[in-house]
Amino acid sequence: MTRAQGGDARAYAELLVLLTGVIRQYARGRAGDVPWIDDVVQEALLALHRARHTYDPGRPFAPWFYALTSNRFIDVFRRERRVGQREQGSDVLVGPTPSGVSDARSSVDLEAVLRALDALPPKQREVVRALKLGDQSVREVSARLGMSEAAVKVTAHRGYRALRRLLGRDREHHED
Amino acid sequence: MKTEDLIAGLARDLTPVRRLASPWTRLLTWLALALPLLAAGVLVLGPRSNLARAVVDWRFLAVGAVAVATMVAAAAAALVLSVPGREVHARWRGTGVALTALWGALMLALVGLQGGVLAGAMRWPLPLCIVKVIGFAAVPAVLLVAMLRRAAPLRPAWTAGLAAVAALAGGALATQFVCPSNRAGHLLLAHYLPVVGFGLAGALLLRALVAPSRPSRVG
Numbered sequence: 001m002t003r004a005q006g007g008d009a010r011a012y013a014e015l016l017v018l019l020t021g022v023i024r025q026y027a028r029g030r031a032g033d034v035p036w037i038d039d040v041v042q043e044a045l046l047a048l049h050r051a052r053h054t055y056d057p058g059r060p061f062a063p064w065f066y067a068l069t070s071n072r073f074i075d076v077f078r079r080e081r082r083v084g085q086r087e088q089g090s091d092v093l094v095g096p097t098p099s100g101v102s103d104a105r106s107s108v109d110l111e112a113v114l115r116a117l118d119a120l121p122p123k124q125r126e127v128v129r130a131l132k133l134g135d136q137s138v139r140e141v142s143a144r145l146g147m148s149e150a151a152v153k154v155t156a157h158r159g160y161r162a163l164r165r166l167l168g169r170d171r172e173h174h175e176d
Numbered sequence: 177m178k179t180e181d182l183i184a185g186l187a188r189d190l191t192p193v194r195r196l197a198s199p200w201t202r203l204l205t206w207l208a209l210a211l212p213l214l215a216a217g218v219l220v221l222g223p224r225s226n227l228a229r230a231v232v233d234w235r236f237l238a239v240g241a242v243a244v245a246t247m248v249a250a251a252a253a254a255l256v257l258s259v260p261g262r263e264v265h266a267r268w269r270g271t272g273v274a275l276t277a278l279w280g281a282l283m284l285a286l287v288g289l290q291g292g293v294l295a296g297a298m299r300w301p302l303p304l305c306i307v308k309v310i311g312f313a314a315v316p317a318v319l320l321v322a323m324l325r326r327a328a329p330l331r332p333a334w335t336a337g338l339a340a341v342a343a344l345a346g347g348a349l350a351t352q353f354v355c356p357s358n359r360a361g362h363l364l365l366a367h368y369l370p371v372v373g374f375g376l377a378g379a380l381l382l383r384a385l386v387a388p389s390r391p392s393r394v395g
Contacts, residue, residue, distance in 0.1 A: 004190065005192065005193050005195060006192050007190060007191060007192035008190075009187045009188065009190045010187070012186070012187050012190050013183055013184065013186075013187035016183045016186060016187065017183060020179055020183070038179060041179055042179055042182050045179070045182060045183065045186065046182075046186075047328075049186050050328065051260055051328035052193055053193035053194060053195055053196050054196045054258075054259050054260060054327050054328050055195075056195070056196075056198065056259075057195075059262075062261075063260075063261030063262075064259075064260050064261040064262075065261070066261065067260040067261035067330060068260045068261075068328075068330070071260070071330045
């Protein structure tokens, strides 16, 4: 890090590669095998980069490094928990379409949704289908697909975001 | 974005950095700037007419000493907190809070000693002294926040609160030299309580200012 402070890019890249493994291990040790480990790793690397001028070579590296890493870990952990909670909320709010609703608009929307669903990556498609069309719970999906419940929620959330994006584009296309 | 690409990008954009000085050097720098500013402010407003008598009064000296100690300890704690991993135990934060509490206890004891509880508090206009405390604290607070922003505080609320208390303690100290009141009730309400009240407000209002910018979401 002292050499990195002086502008040695090669030493810096080597250090960051080394620290990537340490951060990943740290996050796994605290949260288990969650899908957002890479978010922690990348945000911690960015935080180290931005705070590199605060490292004092006369003091041990570990307390400085772990203070920044644990700070980023907690931030990502809280953010993912909020996403999970929002997902649970939307699971309750977005229920199945009431039977008997068969006007032209809803059938067109459903077609658009199914088209967008097919465009999703396989894992997201399967999770969203199971939760929304298969009416399965997060626990059931996690057991069936061999994923943790948190991973199912995160995958579903990413799937919903992608769907929103795809549907927005679809709507613009129809309006043109 | 892949982590390998991020590392390559960070290494590619690497520039040499000027290392942050130790918290103690930065503390001395801040005091060297803040104390003359406070003294200049006292000279501009004009020292209290009874200053010669006040400076030999043990109560004036005791309150002044605890204000200086609070100012130094709170600033030191804020500067230590602004360096990741530097605060091994919450010793400095504890010292800042304990001294602020000791100051409050001293004020209450003086109110008790003088009797009449807070009856004399209103003898000198309260809002005027509160404005003076804040006015004196303003520039030292700006300087300290600028110094904290150059570091990387990971506990922005604590850091901001301690910085606000340090600057306000300096403000209260300077106000003591221009306010002619010796009434303990007045000193408690118009000099001490603004330090605590606006220190807490500072923790809420300034924390966004001292917080390092969050890395934008990647991927």
